[in-house]
Amino acid sequence: MDINQIRAQFPILNQEINKRPLVYFDNGATSQKPLRVIESISNYYLHYNSNVHRGVHTLSQKATDKYEQARQKVRQFINANHSEEIIFTRGTTESINLVAFSLSQNFLQQGEEVLISEMEHHSNIVPWQMACERTGAKLKAASFDEKGILNVEELKNLVSEKTKIVALTQVSNALGTINPIKEIIDYVRSKNGNNTLILIDGAQAVPHLSVDVQALDCDFYAFSGHKMYAPTGIGVLYGKKELMSQMTPYQGGGDMIKTVTIEKTEYNELPYRFEAGTPNISGAIALSEAIDFMLETGVNEIARHEHELLTYATEKIKTVSGVKIIGEAPNKAGVLSFVVDGTHPSDIGVLLDKMGVAVRTGHHCAEPVMDKFNIPGTVRASFAVYNTRQEVDIFIAALEKAVNLLR
Amino acid sequence: MTIQEAQQEIIDDFAFFDDWMDKYEHIIELGKELPQIDEKYKTDENLIKGCQSRVWLHAENKDGKIYYSADSDAIIAKGIISLLLKVFSGHTPEEILAANTDFINEIGLQEHLSPTRSNGLVSMIKQIKNYALALSNN
Numbered sequence: 001m002d003i004n005q006i007r008a009q010f011p012i013l014n015q016e017i018n019k020r021p022l023v024y025f026d027n028g029a030t031s032q033k034p035l036r037v038i039e040s041i042s043n044y045y046l047h048y049n050s051n052v053h054r055g056v057h058t059l060s061q062k063a064t065d066k067y068e069q070a071r072q073k074v075r076q077f078i079n080a081n082h083s084e085e086i087i088f089t090r091g092t093t094e095s096i097n098l099v100a101f102s103l104s105q106n107f108l109q110q111g112e113e114v115l116i117s118e119m120e121h122h123s124n125i126v127p128w129q130m131a132c133e134r135t136g137a138k139l140k141a142a143s144f145d146e147k148g149i150l151n152v153e154e155l156k157n158l159v160s161e162k163t164k165i166v167a168l169t170q171v172s173n174a175l176g177t178i179n180p181i182k183e184i185i186d187y188v189r190s191k192n193g194n195n196t197l198i199l200i201d202g203a204q205a206v207p208h209l210s211v212d213v214q215a216l217d218c219d220f221y222a223f224s225g226h227k228m229y230a231p232t233g234i235g236v237l238y239g240k241k242e243l244m245s246q247m248t249p250y251q252g253g254g255d256m257i258k259t260v261t262i263e264k265t266e267y268n269e270l271p272y273r274f275e276a277g278t279p280n281i282s283g284a285i286a287l288s289e290a291i292d293f294m295l296e297t298g299v300n301e302i303a304r305h306e307h308e309l310l311t312y313a314t315e316k317i318k319t320v321s322g323v324k325i326i327g328e329a330p331n332k333a334g335v336l337s338f339v340v341d342g343t344h345p346s347d348i349g350v351l352l353d354k355m356g357v358a359v360r361t362g363h364h365c366a367e368p369v370m371d372k373f374n375i376p377g378t379v380r381a382s383f384a385v386y387n388t389r390q391e392v393d394i395f396i397a398a399l400e401k402a403v404n405l406l407r
Numbered sequence: 408m409t410i411q412e413a414q415q416e417i418i419d420d421f422a423f424f425d426d427w428m429d430k431y432e433h434i435i436e437l438g439k440e441l442p443q444i445d446e447k448y449k450t451d452e453n454l455i456k457g458c459q460s461r462v463w464l465h466a467e468n469k470d471g472k473i474y475y476s477a478d479s480d481a482i483i484a485k486g487i488i489s490l491l492l493k494v495f496s497g498h499t500p501e502e503i504l505a506a507n508t509d510f511i512n513e514i515g516l517q518e519h520l521s522p523t524r525s526n527g528l529v530s531m532i533k534q535i536k537n538y539a540l541a542l543s544n545n
């Protein structure tokens with residue numbers, strides 16, 4: 001992997017912030033987009049913008065072909081069995097809401113349980129709370145330890161015949177922990193077979209790891225395009241065909257119907273029954289381009305590079321006095337979360353920005369994680385394929401300066 | 408000193424700084440020197456919850472003038488609070504309601520008062536005015 005050649009594909013990186021070269025370490029929030037992804041959007045609007053699945057005319061056919069090719073591309077990327085199992089959504093949040101809403105219509109019932117963990121993003125907590133409120137089901141959560149490692153035994157003990165849904169993140173956005181989801185899925189299956197449905201939040205996993213939904217044997221897998229070099233506003237819900245074809249649609253509207261009379265509607269087939277209204281056509285096409293970027297770069301190469309940066313940054317940050325790393329699981333992806341004694345994360349964030357370094361500060365939409373460590377938030381540096389060791393050096397020097405100013 | 412004069416004094420002070428480091432060093436210093444708020448006022452009622460940092464604000468009326476005390480868990484926010492209190496505290500409700508916070512722009516700190524920053528400062532200024540409005544009727 002030639003890092004200069006990679007960086008050249010991300011023109012946004014080549015700029016100064018507060019008179020310093022930009023160091024973009026906020027990839028966990030959203031990654032930058034390579035030129036080819038940006039061009040795929042303008043190319044769509046310049047040459048074949050048209051609505052999908054509707055027109056008989058040439059442009060509509062072309063847009064529809066490209067949109068459906070994007071679905072195929074996603075299918076291959078996560079190794080789903082059928083392309084109908086790929087639903088385009090706005091992102092992880094919408095994907096999870098879709099499942100939580102639909103399952104609360106005719107699957108989840110009073111007295112039953114939904115099991116999550118305490119390291120979930122709010123997107124994988126709140127929709128389940130809402131589903132529980134609607135149905136009278138109960139939400140349970142497995143804890144994690146002081147290193148940020150999920151208590152897998154506790155989680156297993158929480159699985160009972162009442163557990164109808166298990167919803168877990170593959171990688172924690174606040175801690176970086178990679179959870180052993182395969183082991184957990186296998187356990188749930190051995191105990192409850194297919195009576196318990198399993199959803200995996202892959203928002204922070206897909207950008208960094210290669211994912212095979214068939215090998216995992218999860219029922220649903222959700223992720224966002226914008227964290228994996230694609231634009232905002234496009235995401236994916238994978239769901240097993242047998243399940244999805246029985247589920248109640250989430251939203252009603254055009255494209256999701258077969259026939260409509262004022263009395264009654266017959267819903268369309270998968271995947272369209274879950275894609276009401278005009279979809280994000282250019283977004284899906286650009287997501288496909290981003291997948292090509294990742295595949296051509298090599299998903300394992302990306303993972304190796306990011307892991308090297310994480311290891312290097314983790315070693316170097318220990319030399320800064322007062323730093324405590326939040327999340328020290330042996331298996332981590334892309335995220336270095338920390339606090340510094342006697343300083344507030346937002347102060348560090350403001351001063352790093354003055355030195356051109358973009359990091360995220362705050363609770364990272366994972367307040368239960370912060371409560372657990374009894375901290376208001378962390379500073380989070382998160383890496384992508386285009387980051388370099390030299391940027392880590394700049395970041396560490398800037399952090400040292402910030403800490404000195406604040407003490 | 409009038410509110411106007413207090414603002415001008417701050418603008419003059421900040422004119423000395425020609426790089427961001429000096430400026431922020433000064434703000435951090437101001438934050439450290441901010442008189443301690445009485446712990447009994449650090450209640451949930453006085454808490455302004457931002458996404459990034461928390462701010463507590465208390466106000467009392469003494470002889471027709473309003474005195475504010477405040478605190479934050481973030482030091483840069485605290486430094487800016489110190490500037491705001493220097494300007495607003497100890498004036499009549501009418502004066503406070505008539506004043507603006509343009510001096511913050513002039514000293515180049517407007518980014519901290521952006522409504523989208525969610526550090527509690529924008530809500531704090533609103534709250535400063537709300538207190539003035541509420542206490543002006545007493």
Ligand SMILES: Cc1ncc(COP(=O)(O)O)c(C=O)c1O
Binds near residue numbers: 093203
């Ligand atoms: C683990 C995790 N889940 C869910 C989400 C929500 O993703 P989106 O905001 O793209 O819907 C995020 C994004 O921060 C995340 O990190």
